[in-house]
Amino acid sequence: MDEQPRFGLIIVGDEILSGKRVDRHFTRLIELLGARGLHLDWAQYLPDDRARLVEALRHSFMTGDHVFSCGGIGSTPDDHTRWAAGEALGRELSLHPEAAEFIAARCRELAAQGLGSADMSTAENRQRLKMGEFPVGSGIIPNPYNRIAGFALERHWFVPGFPVMAWPMIEWVLETHYASWFHRAPRAERSLIVFDTPESAIAPLMEQVESKFPTIKAFSLPSVGDGSDGRLARRHIELGVKGAGVDLDAAFAQLRAAVEQMGAAFEDNG
Secondary structure (H helix, E strand, O other), X not given: OOOOOOEEEEEEOHHHHHOOOOOOHHHHHHHHHHOOOOOEEEEEEEOOOHHHHHHHHHHHHHHOOEEEEEOOOOOOOOOOXXXXXXXXXXXXXXXXXXXXXXXXXXXXXXXXXXXXXXXXXXXXXXXXXXXXXXXXXXXXXXXXXXXXXXXXXXXXXXXXXXXXXXXXXXXXXXXXXXXXXXXXXXOEEEEEEEEOOOHHHHHHHHHHHHHHOOOOEEEEEEEOOOOOOOOOOOOEEEEEEEEOOOHHHHHHHHHHHHHXXXXXXXXXXX
């Protein structure tokens, strides 16, 4: 990988969109990436709908982004992610031999506990083996929780929806495949709190910064002054810059000087 990876997140499940369950992957992935000097570029929530999944995955495969997908890789009829990934790339599903062995090992463990059979020809175990059917050419993501592997395909990493399984698997992917990028291009941000100023007045300042410093992104986060962000009940905007490298301090200095020249009331944000 010659360029900084762009990371995306796809979260699959009707239960998330209906509110039956609250997503926890979004915040956790930001934490896992941030601890390694990486960052999340985008996220998308999708239903358990094969056509919608195919459409989204077809697009994300084309971008070249590095995408974590959480959910929908089980063996029940409402688990469509494995099929959708294959269809998006025009690949058939095939039982991955390593995944099959992991599943067989899990069945043996359960049988030793008096739960089910170690015979992989039973109907129940044949159903379990479907969780090892991945698009042809897939790699394996080991699952330390119960041995039911996820799969890797074209810079996409497919893991279960259960956080107890997904998060260690994501950490394994990062440590195994992206260690060379850890803290390689650390990002930071600096900002001001600008009071009682309309966004229309600060937009030109942001444009000027980005024009002079192409690697820096200017941002604004307005507040109506209701105190919900922990600040005084006064209308304000968090105005700042973020990025990597020596340009960050210079860009912030330009932004701060422009706010001063404008005569707006402001304070440094930490």
